[in-house]
Amino acid sequence: MNTKDLIRLGVPPGEPTRRGMEFIARYILKGRDRAKLAGEVEAVVRNPATFTKDELRGEFAQSLLRCERTIREAPAAWRQWGEGLEPEAVNQMARACQLPVAVAGALMPDAHVGYGLPIGGVLATDNAVIPYAVGVDIACRMKLTVLDLPVRELDRHREQLTKAIEAETRFGVGATFKERREHEVLGADWSVSPVTKQNRDRAWAQLGTSGSGNHFVEFGTFTNEQPVEGLPAGEYVALLSHSGSRGTGASVCDYYSKLAMAQHPDLAKEHKHLAWLSLDSEAGREYWAAMELMGRYAAANHSLIHRHIALHLRLNVLLDVENHHNFAWKERHLIGGVERDVVVHRKGATPAGVGVLGVIPGSMATPGYLVRGKGEPASLKSASHGAGRVMSRTRALETFAWEKVNRLLKERGVRLISAGLDEVPGVYKDIHQVMAAQADLVEVLGRFDPKLVKMAPHGERPED
Numbered sequence: 001m002n003t004k005d006l007i008r009l010g011v012p013p014g015e016p017t018r019r020g021m022e023f024i025a026r027y028i029l030k031g032r033d034r035a036k037l038a039g040e041v042e043a044v045v046r047n048p049a050t051f052t053k054d055e056l057r058g059e060f061a062q063s064l065l066r067c068e069r070t071i072r073e074a075p076a077a078w079r080q081w082g083e084g085l086e087p088e089a090v091n092q093m094a095r096a097c098q099l100p101v102a103v104a105g106a107l108m109p110d111a112h113v114g115y116g117l118p119i120g121g122v123l124a125t126d127n128a129v130i131p132y133a134v135g136v137d138i139a140c141r142m143k144l145t146v147l148d149l150p151v152r153e154l155d156r157h158r159e160q161l162t163k164a165i166e167a168e169t170r171f172g173v174g175a176t177f178k179e180r181r182e183h184e185v186l187g188a189d190w191s192v193s194p195v196t197k198q199n200r201d202r203a204w205a206q207l208g209t210s211g212s213g214n215h216f217v218e219f220g221t222f223t224n225e226q227p228v229e230g231l232p233a234g235e236y237v238a239l240l241s242h243s244g245s246r247g248t249g250a251s252v253c254d255y256y257s258k259l260a261m262a263q264h265p266d267l268a269k270e271h272k273h274l275a276w277l278s279l280d281s282e283a284g285r286e287y288w289a290a291m292e293l294m295g296r297y298a299a300a301n302h303s304l305i306h307r308h309i310a311l312h313l314r315l316n317v318l319l320d321v322e323n324h325h326n327f328a329w330k331e332r333h334l335i336g337g338v339e340r341d342v343v344v345h346r347k348g349a350t351p352a353g354v355g356v357l358g359v360i361p362g363s364m365a366t367p368g369y370l371v372r373g374k375g376e377p378a379s380l381k382s383a384s385h386g387a388g389r390v391m392s393r394t395r396a397l398e399t400f401a402w403e404k405v406n407r408l409l410k411e412r413g414v415r416l417i418s419a420g421l422d423e424v425p426g427v428y429k430d431i432h433q434v435m436a437a438q439a440d441l442v443e444v445l446g447r448f449d450p451k452l453v454k455m456a457p458h459g460e461r462p463e464d
Contacts, residue, residue: 001037009038010045011064012071012098013091014270019063026056066268071098076124077336079378082109082437089118096121101128101276103342104335106379108349109437110388110429116273119348119389122382124333126342128276129284129291131257133345135326137211138252138291139298140244142350142359142385144370144448145306146222146319149237154219154451160313161452162417165217168308170209171418171456174247181208181308185293185300192289195255199248203297206246208304212456214423215243216364217305222319224446228370229357231319238319240368240448241305242361244326245294252294256287279343288328295327321370323358325350325385334377344380352376352383352442360442361386362431364419364453365412369435371442383441387431393422400424419455 006020007013020041027037044051044061051061076097080090085107093107096117103124111120116132123133154161170177186207190200210217222238224231245252260275261267263283267275277284302322310317328345335342350358352373360383361368368386375381391399405424409416435444 001041005038006041009041011041013094015066015268016060016063019060023057023060030056063268066266071271072100072102076102076104078105078107080107080111081379081384081441082107082111082434085109085111086113086118088113089120092116092118093121095270096123096133096274099125099271099274099276101125103340104333104380106349106382108379108382108384108388109434110348110384110386112389114347117345117347120384121345121347122349122380123345123347124335124342124380125276125345127279129279129287129328129343130274130276130345131253131260131287132273132275133347134253134291134328135347136250136253137244137326138249138294139324140242140326141298141302141322141324142361143241143302143306143322144222144238144319144359145310145317146231146236146238147310147313147315148318149313149315151221151235151237154221154237158415158452161219162454164309164312165219165417165452165454168208168312169217169305171212171215171454173212173456174206175209175211176205177208180204181304183207183300183304185296188293188296190293192293193252193255193286195252196248196290196293199251203246203248206248206301207297208301208308209246210241210243210301210305210456211246214455216419216453216455217241217309218364218450218454219452220448220450222370222446222448224370226445228445229319229321236318238448239306239309240359240361240450241302243298243301245298246301248297249294252287252290256283256290259283291328295324298324321357321359323350323356331381333380344382346382346385348385348388349382350385350442351381352379353381356381357445358383358442359448360384360431360435361448363387363425363428364416364423364450364455365409365414365425366428366431368431368448368450369444370446370448372445373442374440376441379441383438384434387428387434389427390429391427393420393427396422396424396427400426414450415452417452417454418457419453420457423455
């Protein structure tokens with residue numbers, strides 16, 4: 001008997017299945033009748049309170065009782081896109097759908113393990129918001145602008161383009177501008193939460209910066225075979241950026257996730273990072289307002305990066321597309337055949353409603369895509385947010401060497417300004433396979449091929 005058998009018998013994944021396997025091991029060691037094992041498990045599942053003081057079954061029974069206080073009788077329905085996903089990412093999605101506030105879920109083909117909800121996880125809830133299902137880097141997003149620079153000038157003016165990136169944004173943990181940037185987001189109400197009020201000056205200092213980890217600013221070629229939003233078919237130079245709400249967003253997540261955990265002390269260890277806040281509560285309304293503000297702030301960061309780089313190079317913008325992929329939205333969806341209002345968390349997932357444009361990047365040496373959503377109900381109108389990692393940062397540093405990576409980048413025609421070894425192409429899934437796995441979720445409108453890439457230098461700690 002294995003964990004799949006336990007789940008089939010009604011044992012929830014996580015601590016209960018672990019305790020169940022321990023019970024099975026002890027049962028067998030004691031020489032008990034294996035033919036009766038399934039019945040023994042079913043008996044504990046049916047009435048765990050009866051067995052809490054039983055020497056053999058007690059820990060198993062207690063884990064079931066702890067879980068009973070925080071999970072649904074039957075998990076919310078969810079669907080997975082893509083094959084060969086990390087088993088723990090799949091388990092995280094399954095556990096999220098056990099929450100009493102869960103309504104429906106979806107797992108994207110770029111999924112990998114995160115805190116609470118996996119990266120690539122989409123979760124609809126009933127009148128509740130889960131800080132860790134939005135993510136640490138609230139409102140992390142993509143922005144693509146197509147510029148009126150002839151493609152032939154991309155190679156000729158690499159030094160100028162490099163200088164423009166380095167002059168008009170900053171990378172690294174705590175990166176700031178000495179001469180602060182200005183944006184209308186500074187005039188918003190930053191007193192909506194004690195965290196945003198306390199961090200307004202910090203946010204201003206970091207306005208227009210790009211952060212660390214997998215955040216980037218890069219030039220490349222954009223190719224569209226059909227007109228897009230008034231842009232004729234052709235090949236263009238484009239600027240692509242990926243970053244979020246910087247240190248202030250992380251502080252908002254930290255404060256309200258701890259508050260949510262304190263409100264749900266009975267959550268089992270496996271569900272701890274899925275603690276929620278009711279939107280009828282003061283804390284829930286505060287978090288929502290702070291999250292919305294972080295959305296505006298993250299958009300302002302991208303706006304300033306693109307605006308200042310275009311001004312630096314005296315270029316005009318021909319096409320402008322952007323989207324969040326760490327956020328929660330109040331939306332109306334068809335759930336179990338009934339339309340209802342829900343809160344949709346997309347943690348590392350791109351909105352893909354009918355006709356909605358989005359950007360899905362690959363890696364520093366593989367293409368990204370401009371897409372248009374198809375509005376698939378089963379995915380909660382969502383798609384992947386990128387290629388998705390296949391290994392940890394620690395393993396990447398143990399696996400790759402710059403000599404081989406640089407040869408690959410040269411073959412692909414990519415010049416790397418700076419990056420960490422933990423962000424090289426080999427740490428990501430095959431973006432072509434990811435896109436193929438979600439052909440029913442999005443339509444590809446254009447392709448971006450990176451040519452000049454700037455990320456945080458090696459050694460910078462990731463923020464997301």
